[in-house]
Amino acid sequence: MSPIHKVIIVDDEPPARAILKAYLKKFSEFEVVTECANGFEALKAIKEYQPDVLFLDIQMPKVTGLELLDVIDDPVNVVFTTAYDQYAIKAFELNAIDYLLKPFSEERFADAINKLKIKLTNGTKDVISVQTIQEEIPEKLDRVVVKKGSQLKVLRLDDILYFEAQSDYVMVHTKEERFLKSNTMAWFEKQLPEQQFVRIHRSYIVNSDKIEKLEPYDKDTHLAVLSQEVKLKISRTGYKKLKEVLRF
Amino acid sequence: MNHPILSRLKVFRLYALLWAVVVLIHSVVLWNFYNIEPIAALMDGFVFNFFLFVFGIEIWYPVFYIDIKKGLIKGITQHIFAGAILIWLWQFLSQTVLSFFLDDRLFSILYTNESLTVRVVLGGLMFLVFTLVYYMLIFFDNIQQKEKEQETMQRLLRETELKALKAQLNPHFLFNSLNSISSLTITDSDGARDMINKLSDFMRYSLKKNENAFLPLREEMKNMARYLEIEKVRFGDRLNCVVENCNECSDLKIPVLLLQPLYENAIKHGVYESIEPVTIRTFCKVVDGELEISIINNFDPEGIVHKGEGVGLENVKSRLYYLFNRQDLVEVNIENNFFEVVVRIPQLIEK
Numbered sequence: 001m002s003p004i005h006k007v008i009i010v011d012d013e014p015p016a017r018a019i020l021k022a023y024l025k026k027f028s029e030f031e032v033v034t035e036c037a038n039g040f041e042a043l044k045a046i047k048e049y050q051p052d053v054l055f056l057d058i059q060m061p062k063v064t065g066l067e068l069l070d071v072i073d074d075p076v077n078v079v080f081t082t083a084y085d086q087y088a089i090k091a092f093e094l095n096a097i098d099y100l101l102k103p104f105s106e107e108r109f110a111d112a113i114n115k116l117k118i119k120l121t122n123g124t125k126d127v128i129s130v131q132t133i134q135e136e137i138p139e140k141l142d143r144v145v146v147k148k149g150s151q152l153k154v155l156r157l158d159d160i161l162y163f164e165a166q167s168d169y170v171m172v173h174t175k176e177e178r179f180l181k182s183n184t185m186a187w188f189e190k191q192l193p194e195q196q197f198v199r200i201h202r203s204y205i206v207n208s209d210k211i212e213k214l215e216p217y218d219k220d221t222h223l224a225v226l227s228q229e230v231k232l233k234i235s236r237t238g239y240k241k242l243k244e245v246l247r248f
Numbered sequence: 249m250n251h252p253i254l255s256r257l258k259v260f261r262l263y264a265l266l267w268a269v270v271v272l273i274h275s276v277v278l279w280n281f282y283n284i285e286p287i288a289a290l291m292d293g294f295v296f297n298f299f300l301f302v303f304g305i306e307i308w309y310p311v312f313y314i315d316i317k318k319g320l321i322k323g324i325t326q327h328i329f330a331g332a333i334l335i336w337l338w339q340f341l342s343q344t345v346l347s348f349f350l351d352d353r354l355f356s357i358l359y360t361n362e363s364l365t366v367r368v369v370l371g372g373l374m375f376l377v378f379t380l381v382y383y384m385l386i387f388f389d390n391i392q393q394k395e396k397e398q399e400t401m402q403r404l405l406r407e408t409e410l411k412a413l414k415a416q417l418n419p420h421f422l423f424n425s426l427n428s429i430s431s432l433t434i435t436d437s438d439g440a441r442d443m444i445n446k447l448s449d450f451m452r453y454s455l456k457k458n459e460n461a462f463l464p465l466r467e468e469m470k471n472m473a474r475y476l477e478i479e480k481v482r483f484g485d486r487l488n489c490v491v492e493n494c495n496e497c498s499d500l501k502i503p504v505l506l507l508q509p510l511y512e513n514a515i516k517h518g519v520y521e522s523i524e525p526v527t528i529r530t531f532c533k534v535v536d537g538e539l540e541i542s543i544i545n546n547f548d549p550e551g552i553v554h555k556g557e558g559v560g561l562e563n564v565k566s567r568l569y570y571l572f573n574r575q576d577l578v579e580v581n582i583e584n585n586f587f588e589v590v591v592r593i594p595q596l597i598e599k
Binding site: 013083 | 420519523
C-alpha cells in the first residue's frame with residue numbers, strides 16, 4: 001500500500017476549499033491535514049504538518065500565494081489554483097506540478113493528481129523558484145513579505161531602510177528589525193521602484209527617502225547617513241545614480 | 249460664444265456683400281424715384297448704409313452682455329437705451345460725413361424733416377431686426393451646447409455600463425463565482441441553483457437597463473443585494489452587509505448602476521485585502537429633497553494601496569456632474585479604518 005500524502009489547502013474563499021476537499025475524497029492516498037484561509041495561517045500550518053502537497057491560491061489578502069511560497073524553506077509540491085492565467089506560463093516551465101484555472105472540472109483535477117502521484121513516487125520535492133515567476137510580472141514590487149519564526153510579516157516599501165547583500169541572501173533592514181530573504185540583489189534592484197530605491201554600492205540598495213545627508217568618506221567616495229548608527233558606503237557609480245534620483 | 253459675423257471670414261464676406269447690394273438698391277431708388285442726382289444718391293446710399301453695416305456688427309455686444317434673465321424690464325430698457333445711442337450716433341456720423349462731401353444744396357434735398365423721420369424709423373427697424381437675429385443665434389447655440397453636453401453624458405453612461413460589464417466579467421468576480429457554484433453543486437445544490445439565478449439576474453440587469461437613465465432606488469438596491477449575496481457566498485463570514493432605512497427612500501430615483509462601482513470598491517479594498525471580517529453598511533435618507541446614500545466599510549489600514557484605485561469613484565463623480573452639473577454630490581471620508589462614500593442624488597421633479 002502506498003503511503004498517505006499530506007495535503008494542505010490554502011484559499012481565502014470557503015467554497016473554493018470545499019470543492020478541492022470534495023474532489024480529493026476520491027483519492028484515498030491523499031489526506032487533507034488542514035486548510036488555511038490566508039498566508040499567515042498557511043505558514044504556521046506548513047511548519048506544523050510538513051505537508052507533501054500544497055493546493056495554493058494566488059490572490060489572497062495581504063500576502064499572495066507567490067509571496068508565501070517565497071518564504072517557505074521546506075520543499076513542497078505545489079498545485080496552483082487561481083482564476084488568473086497571467087502567472088501560468090512560467091509556472092509550467094518551472095516545477096509547479098500543475099496550474100488549475102478556476103473553475104476546473106473533476107477530470108482536470110484528476111490530471112493534476114496523476115501528475116502529483118508521478119512526482120511523489122519519484123521521491124523528490126521541488127520548490128518553485130518564485131523569483132522567476134514574478135519576473136514575468138511587469139509591475140514593480142509594492143511590498144516585501146518576510147518571515148520571522150513561523151510568522152509572516154508584510155513590509156511596506158516606506159518602512160524599509162535598505163537592502164544589504166549577504167552571500168546568497170539579502171538582508172532587509174527596517175528601523176527596528178532585519179530579515180533574511182533568499183532573493184538576489186540584482187533581482188531586488190530590478191523589481192523595486194527605481195525612483196525610490198538606489199543601488200548605491202555592490203552591497204547596498206538604499207531607500208533614498210531615508211537618507212538624511214551625505215558625508216564625504218575619503219577622496220572620492222561618500223557615505224549615506226540614514227541615522228546616527230546607520231551609515232552606508234556609496235561607490236562612485238552609486239553616487240552618480242543617487243545624484244540622478246535625488247537631483248542634486 | 250464668439251461674434252457670429254466677425255469670427256468667421258466667410259460670414260463676414262457674405263455680410264459685406266449683402267450691404268453692397270443694399271447700397272446699390274438704396275442709390276437706385278433715390279435716383280429713379282426721387283430724381284436725385286446719381287452722385288448724391290450714391291454718396292447717400294454709401295454713407296447711410298456704411299454706418300448701418302458697422303453698427304449691425306456692434307449690436308451684437310449689447311445682446312451678448314445684457315442678461316435678460318436678470319430682469320426682463322431692465323434688459324429691455326438697456327436695449328432701448330443702447331439702440332437710441334446707436335441710432336443717434338449713426339445719424340450724427342452720416343450727416344457729418346455727407347455735409348462734408350456734398351454742397352449745401354444737395355444736402356438739403358437729401359435731409360428734409362420728412363426724410364429724417366423715415367431714416368430714423370428705418371434705423372430703428374434695423375436695430376430691432378439685428379437684435380432679434382442675434383438673440384436667435386444665441387438661442388440655437390445654447391441648444392447645440394446642450395446637445396453636446398447630453399452626448400458627453402450618454403458616452404459616460406455607456407462607459408459606466410461597459411465598466412460594470414467588465415467588472416462582472418473579470419476573473420476576480422466571474423470565475424471565482426463560477427468556482428463557488430461548481431463547489432456548491434457538490435455540497436449544496438439548492439444553493440448552487442440560487443447562486444446561478446442571482447448571477448444571471450445581476451448580469452441581465454446591467455445588460456437590459458441601458459436606456460432608462462433613472463430607476464427607483466428599490467430596483468437598484470435589489471440588484472446590488474444580488475451582487476453582495478454572490479460575494480457573500482464566496483467570502484462567507486468575511487463579508488457582512490447591512491442595509492438600513494432604505495425603505496422610506498425606495499421610490500426615489502437614482503441613475504442606473506450608480507452604486508455598483510462603490511460596492512465593488514468596498515469589496516475590492518475591504519474584503520480582498522483583509523483577513524478580518526468586513527461589514528458594508530448602507531444608509532439612506534432624504535436631505536433637503538435630495539436622496540443621500542452613505543456606504544461605509546471597514547478596511548485594513550495596513551493593506552497596500554494598489555495602483556489604478558479610485559477609477560470607480562471618479563466615474564461616479566463625473567456621472568453625477570454631467571447629470572446635475574454639480575461637483576458637491578460625492579463625499580469621501582476616511583477615518584481610522586472606516587471608508588465612507590456619501591452620494592447625494594437630486595430628485596428631478598416629474599409632472
